[in-house]
Amino acid sequence: MTDLNTRPGAAVAPVVSLDGVHMSFGPVHALVDARFELWPGECVGLVGHNGAGKSTLVNVINGRLTPTQGKVRYSGHGGQSDAATGAQEAGIRSVFQELSLCPNLTVLENLRIPYRNIPRKAWRREARRMVLAALDEVFPDHGISADAVVGDLSIAERQMVEIAIAFAERDTEPALVILDEPTSSLDAAIAQQLLSHIKKFCAAGGTIIFISHLLGEIFEVATRILVMKDGRVTQDKQANAFTRDSLVDAMGHVVETSGRTQSARQRRAVGEEVARLNNGMTVHAGEIVGLAGLAGHGQAEALARFYMSRASVWRSTKTPEVAFVAGDRTRDGVMPLWSILKNLSLMTLREFSQNGLVNRSEEDRLYETWKERIKIKANNPLDPILSLSGGNQQKVLFAKALASSAPIVIMDDPMRGVDIGTKKEVYSMIRAEADTGRSFLWYSTETEEVLECDRVYVFRDGEISAELTGDMITEENLLRASFELQEATA
Amino acid sequence: MSGLSQKPWIWSYLAALAAFGATMIVSGGQGGGSLFFAALTFASFAVIVGVGQMFVITLGPGNVDLSIPATMTLAATLALKFMDTNTSLMLPGLLIALGTGTACGIFNFGLILLLRIPPIIATLSSSFLFQSLAIWSNRGLRIKPPEPLADFATGGLVIPNLALVAIGVAVVAWIVLERAIVGRWILATGQNMRAAQLSGVPVNGVRFGVYVASAILASLSGFLLANFSGGANLNMGAEYMLTSIAVVVIGGSSIAGGNSNVPGVCGAALFMFLLVSMLNSYGFGAGARLILTGVIIMMVVVFASKRKYAA
Structure with a gap:
């Protein structure tokens, strides 16, 4: 499965590569000529203003959208199956800004939804173990029960569950986890837990796309930063090549000095x-x-x-x-x-x-x-x-x-x-x-x-x-x- | 592109026209005028209750008024018993009917609000109460309506008098829904009650008003129907349980609430009557007629909802 990518010494292939990808919705060009690769072990910060095309880019990568032009390649896939299946088999997981759990189901049942081929026998026990393991790993002391109905959880807890499900083990290992504003409803301490988990995950060979408006978080975890503006990736550099000011400049806003x-x-x-x-x-x-x-x-x-x-x-x-x-x-x-x-x-x-x-x-x-x-x-x-x-x-x-x-x-x-x-x-x-x-x-x-x-x-x-x-x-x-x-x- | 094809209600009129045409083919063009007159008359009852039901359904998932038939029966029974063919009591009789409707509406919403029962259960159970009251009050007697009222209900110049009443109700309903603040509030409550409340919409007041209005319209329809058919009887409202819901759905209003339209209710009411007369004129028996009615309604709903997604 992911051995090819993660084992040191093996020929390292990009997890995802985009080759001249365009995405337009009618007359609107939401994504223009995106070409880059994502490598194992990278944590890529994706920044840009609202409407810069971040969500479109993310949805092209995870296979929800089929690009109008160009190609998205996943590790170990020539693209014979459709994009969504390819993305899933390549271990690409997403956490969205708009929460996407089913509020009427329990925490463990929500794990069951993306994990379609969970072994039938005693799947609840298995799902409970998996979701709790993931929650414990990412958010120690989370205090969330696997049998709680999601609708009864606070918005922060729901976000925690959603993140944990993305990192949970399934039949495919998570290779690339896309986090779209994951900390927006988390408080500082819990966000910090997430950030340290991201670092651990990347150190073990995983790849992260991290979208956040909080530049401090980007600088804390990202090894590489992509800046988007008007549907284009305008800058793609190592994180230490940026400063806060240069990053804000790159996004197109003037740094205001009148604090x-x-x-x-x-x-x-x-x-x-x-x-x-x-x-x-x-x-x-x-x-x-x-x-x-x-x-x-x-x-x-x-x-x-x-x-x-x-x-x-x-x-x-x-x-x-x-x-x-x-x-x-x-x-x-x-x-x-x-x-x-x-x-x-x-x-x-x-x-x-x-x-x-x-x-x-x-x-x-x-x-x-x-x-x-x-x-x-x-x-x-x-x-x-x-x-x-x-x-x-x-x-x-x-x-x-x-x-x-x-x-x-x-x-x-x-x-x-x-x-x-x-x-x-x-x-x-x-x-x-x-x-x-x-x-x-x-x-x-x-x-x-x-x-x-x-x-x-x-x-x-x-x-x-x-x-x-x-x-x-x-x-x-x-x-x-x-x-x-x-x-x-x- | 943004023309008529995007109006969900247009399909109910096309369907009504098709049913009318198909009937005319069989009859060789005979009796078109009288069929039209009859369609307008019978559609009027459906429009009046359908408009009330439409507002209730607009309030969102789970909101439906199943007590419409019983309210019609009770209001008509009490009003005709009170008038007792006495011409001088016609106006008070109408007020008795509308007052009965008001009381039924308040009772319905009281159940929903105070006992926290889902509207579908609340209105269903209250309809048993209303029906029992009607049985108890008229004791099987069939009292004729006052002569002038019967003449009014069955008469008309170019179009039936009842159709004028129905058009009046529809126009007022259209203004309320499309132009009035209250209409915005109803639509907002149906989309997201919590958000509506946080936007300053008096949601309980809105829901109260809608349930009471539905019951008042039911009582008006019942009153007219009893005058039209020469007296109230205990199962006079029965067919309006399904009709009132069907005209809303066929008319292109969303069954999930928050998105309704009045013209569609009128078109669908015409269609419902013309469909049955078409099947009659083709010589189908009662059983086949019911089956075909069901199938055709399903087809219209499927077709109308497809159009909506495409638009």
Whole structure:
């Protein structure tokens, strides 16, 4: 099987080689002339903005898409079988940004789905052993039961299961594992476990494609970096040939020198208290309140409870008290059958319409305003929302909430899968809105975002473990407040 | 490309036209006018209940109102008993019917919300209650409708009076679904209730309104049907259980919710009647007619859904 590739001394062949691969969807050229090889033992960082073509490249490699031109070759395959089978037999596994487990099945049953020819006899026992072995290996102390139903797991746990399944042993060994934003919903400590597993896996001869918006992670694990822009691989060099700045430059964004840290450190005058939550959190007018801590420690639940307590399920109002920006787009945000326009206007229909009918010229104006302000990359407001890339869908959800007149905006880790450029734009937009007296409740798993806040509550085991203000908001303090108790009990 | 072929409802009209044509071939073009008149009359009942069912189905998977037949029967029974052929009580009689519908709708949604029963079970079980109430109240008596109401229900100039009522209902429903804020809320709730709630949609209010509207439309249809057929009887609504669902599906609305259209309900209602008259005119017996009806409906649904994926 993979012996050919991994055993030292044997003739080493590339795991995958792409030879002039093009992929176009109608008039859109999502991938242009990709040619490179991936070798055993490499960890390849793949970076680029939303819509640069990373997902297309990945889907061509794992056989989900058949290239419109060119050829993808797998080790030991001349390409006689179809691409998907070839990719599977060559041991190519993928973990996607949009989680793809079956929520109604248990963890071990989800392993059974990609592993089609698992031995029939007592397959549950076998699958349980395999999935637990993989979880233990990648995420020691994960605390996930193999019999748990996936729908009951937190989003971080689901991501952990999905990653573990990709690394699990089956009839074919994993040779190339594609990780598309694997850490976006994991907290720092668990992400670190994953990164060290990646290093171990590559050292043993495995190959990784690692996609992440967190450049620190890329530099930590990648041995080689591919930069994509507008469907092309524009740079392909060893990782140490890049610096953070040169990498950001290569992706096409200007490094901003006016650091966010100064702006965040400026103590801004905040107004009077506008809300007090059951757990003791307070929010003042014009204040950006952060909810930090490890992922899945009750922050999202606290926000959801607060939202529900302020928004009626029976009556709507022209002056809502709260607006919500979803992080889990599929579950909490997007109306999948609808156009960009209808998704954008849903929250504010009452506000811009009179007499019960949708004011459609106001609706168009809303779109024009926000397309400009938040730079949604869309050709036509009537295109389906799902035709947008994940980052652009997220922008629509942002605009939807910011367009409302609600004095309090709740954000449930809304920046997952959003590129750096957009993040910067959204940060400054949030700041500008806060200056006009709007309050934000912002749960984030990324330290960089927590540092943007005026005041931060750190959560641990569903409760507030610390409240940090101004200069106290530092990465060290955040980590200490998130971890202390766990160390004590460990 | 983006023209009529992308409208899922166009197929129900083509099917209705085909059935009409096929009947005309057999009859050699005789009686086209009266067939058309009858089709409009009978389609009207189906349109009125179908529109209500459409809104319920739009609310998403598991949402369906199975109490429509029983609501029709109960509303018609109570209203006709109250009017007791008395011409001066016609308007209060109509209000009694609609009030009965309102009460049935509230009861349905109460079961769904308070007891957390799936809508399909809630409406099925409540329909037994409504039916029993109807039996208990009329005790097998068949009371005639007031004369003017019977004349109205059976009459019409170029098109039947009932068709005017149905068109009115359809136009209002179209405005609600396509142009009103409430329509957006209903469609949003049907696609993703949690996301709708987090977008400020008053989801319980929306669902309450839809179930009540469905029951009110059922009661209106029952009231008209009883006046049309010379009195309420206990199984008058029976065929509308399947009809109300079939017209929604054949009309191109998504059975999974979140995507519905009103014109399709009207076209499908015409088709359902014309299909049966076509099979009648070809001389099929009752058994063969039912089988063919089922097969043809399946074919239309398969065809319509194929078109949707292609578009």
